[in-house]
Amino acid sequence: MEEKELILIIDFYGQYNQLIARRVRECNVYSEIVPYKISIEEIKKKNPKGIIFTGGPSSVYEEGAPRCDKEIFNLGIPVLGICYGMQFMTDSLGGKVQKAEMREYGEIPVKINNNSKLFEGLEDSSVCLMSHTDYVEQIPEGFKIIGTTDNCPAAAIENEQRKLYGIQFHTEVNNTANGTKIIKNFLFNICRCKGDWHMDSFAKEQINHLKNKIGNKKALCALSGGVDSSVAAVLLHKAIGKNLTCIFVDHGLLRKNEGDEVEQVFRNQFDINLIRVNAEEQFLSKLEGVTDPERKRKIIGEEFIRVFEKEAKKIGAVDFLVQGTIYPDVIESGLGEAATIKSHHNVGGLPDYVDFKEIIEPLRDLFKDEVRKLGLELGIPENLVYRQPFPGPGLGIRVIGNITKDKLEILRDADYIFREEVKIAGLEKDLNQYFAVLTDIRSVGVMGDYRTYDYTIALRSVKTVDFMTAKWSKIPYEVLEKVSSRIVNEVKHVNRVVYDITSKPPATIEWE
Numbered sequence: 182m183e184e185k186e187l188i189l190i191i192d193f194y195g196q197y198n199q200l201i202a203r204r205v206r207e208c209n210v211y212s213e214i215v216p217y218k219i220s221i222e223e224i225k226k227k228n229p230k231g232i233i234f235t236g237g238p239s240s241v242y243e244e245g246a247p248r249c250d251k252e253i254f255n256l257g258i259p260v261l262g263i264c265y266g267m268q269f270m271t272d273s274l275g276g277k278v279q280k281a282e283m284r285e286y287g288e289i290p291v292k293i294n295n296n297s298k299l300f301e302g303l304e305d306s307s308v309c310l311m312s313h314t315d316y317v318e319q320i321p322e323g324f325k326i327i328g329t330t331d332n333c334p335a336a337a338i339e340n341e342q343r344k345l346y347g348i349q350f351h352t353e354v355n356n357t358a359n360g361t362k363i364i365k366n367f368l369f370n371i372c373r374c375k376g377d378w379h380m381d382s383f384a385k386e387q388i389n390h391l392k393n394k395i396g397n398k399k400a401l402c403a404l405s406g407g408v409d410s411s412v413a414a415v416l417l418h419k420a421i422g423k424n425l426t427c428i429f430v431d432h433g434l435l436r437k438n439e440g441d442e443v444e445q446v447f448r449n450q451f452d453i454n455l456i457r458v459n460a461e462e463q464f465l466s467k468l469e470g471v472t473d474p475e476r477k478r479k480i481i482g483e484e485f486i487r488v489f490e491k492e493a494k495k496i497g498a499v500d501f502l503v504q505g506t507i508y509p510d511v512i513e514s515g516l517g518e519a520a521t522i523k524s525h526h527n528v529g530g531l532p533d534y535v536d537f538k539e540i541i542e543p544l545r546d547l548f549k550d551e552v553r554k555l556g557l558e559l560g561i562p563e564n565l566v567y568r569q570p571f572p573g574p575g576l577g578i579r580v581i582g583n584i585t586k587d588k589l590e591i592l593r594d595a596d597y598i599f600r601e602e603v604k605i606a607g608l609e610k611d612l613n614q615y616f617a618v619l620t621d622i623r624s625v626g627v628m629g630d631y632r633t634y635d636y637t638i639a640l641r642s643v644k645t646v647d648f649m650t651a652k653w654s655k656i657p658y659e660v661l662e663k664v665s666s667r668i669v670n671e672v673k674h675v676n677r678v679v680y681d682i683t684s685k686p687p688a689t690i691e692w693e
């Protein structure tokens with residue numbers, strides 16, 4: 182593949198490290214996050230056009246504070262240090278960092294020198310997000326101050342000749358008014374990037390790369406119908422056509438019509454070699470009488486792998502196994518101490534007994550929104566590309582307690598109505614996840630002249646960025662009213678609908 186422009190983001194455990202990477206990529210420059218322990222040789226090998234240091238929770242003068250090799254400042258590669266990154270730069274080059282008497286936090290006006298290449302085109306005063314306790318008391322030799330606040334005499338510094346820049350504030354966060362402009366200035370004025378990283382070129386490059394790598398060999402992909410595996414599958418298909426086989430395990434716990442929709446897109450639209458395994462009976466029999474959520478997850482995950490393996494065995498040995506791993510998965514499991522590792526997410530891990538030589542992860546460099554862009558680029562329908570997240574164990578963890586076919590049917594119909602009304606109300610893009618839950622409560626109702634004793638459906642909808650925390654969404658009453666009235670009228674055995682008004686924490690998004 183052609184050498185692409187790269188900005189290296191050196192992670193000092195900053196909470197915004199992914200945001201920095203995304204801001205850079207939004208400017209059409211490819212960026213990669215690496216741990217601060219990266220060696221100078223590795224940096225040289227990667228040959229970046231520029232380096233950004235993230236912030237981080239440490240104080241640079243404390244023992245054990247994260248530091249990378251000082252040689253980094255002598256490579257002639259432009260460096261932008263953000264917050265801790267600036268303090269580390271200062272400390273390493275002979276300046277002094279001190280604890281401030283007062284922590285400076287919030288959106289604060291910074292007086293800036295817009296003669297600096299970093300601040301070109303900005304007003305003299307710019308509101309920036311400050312969040313720090315330490316500050317640069319004395320700048321290193323050869324540097325000058327290019328930004329100040331009332332409490333922070335050196336809020337931005339530069340050594341133009343050595344192309345070293347430091348800012349105390351967080352440009353990467355949305356509420357820093359000119360954040361993107363500053364990042365652009367760094368990329369284009371200082372690092373001299375061209376900004377030619379686009380999704381269409383990425384798609385072409387990847388397809389070519391996969392073609393060359395796989396040649397006439399065979400690849401196998403587990404398709405779930407979710408965004409990541411779908412995009413990975415289509416990308417591979419464009420590269421190697423019928424040498425790719427996709428196995429789609431329908432565990433019978435999908436939403437209404439979902440299995441058929443997946444089949445329609447992949448078999449009919451793309452003409453992908455697709456094997457759909459209808460394993461509903463098998464899954465339901467394993468799940469019979471099981472009420473504990475974690476056991477359900479385990480059973481579904483394991484069964485999924487068994488079914489996949491059985492199908493894969495029929496195909497025989499393959500050379501490559503395709504996985505839909507994306508960049509946040511790589512960062513979360515690969516960067517060391519600060520990484521948060523999700524536990525229960527994703528169905529079951531890797532199949533043990535599939536005969537393959539190598540794993541291929543064509544999306545491992547992309548963020549979710551980039552995967553979506555790529556999906557659209559490849560011609561995958563919008564409703565699939567923007568599909569809300571759906572857990573691997575599916576409706577199995579949305580039928581509370583014991584799962585039966587009848588209960589799944591009730592839930593599917595109720596959930597479908599909810600989704601349909603959200604769409605009609607134009608709320609789809611506003612809500613990050615929304616679904617129905619079949620509680621195992623039955624209660625008394627009255628319908629016509631008759632007493633009923635039927636199920637309660639709970640509606641759940643949240644707004645969230647990362648799904649780690651979430652707020653319940655304030656769906657207009659009129660929409661809820663319509664959904665509720667349609668569900669009790671159209672879905673048999675439901676006589677009550679409730680709306681979940683708990684945020685996460687303390688509740689989780691799913692009920693189980």
Ligand code: XMP
Binds near residue numbers: 478527573574
């Ligand atoms: P919770 O319920 O933990 O959910 O607040 C956070 C996000 O993760 C999804 N989720 C799962 N995804 N397997 C998955 O693949 C699971 O077992 C699982 N449990 C929860 C959930 O839908 C939400 O998006």
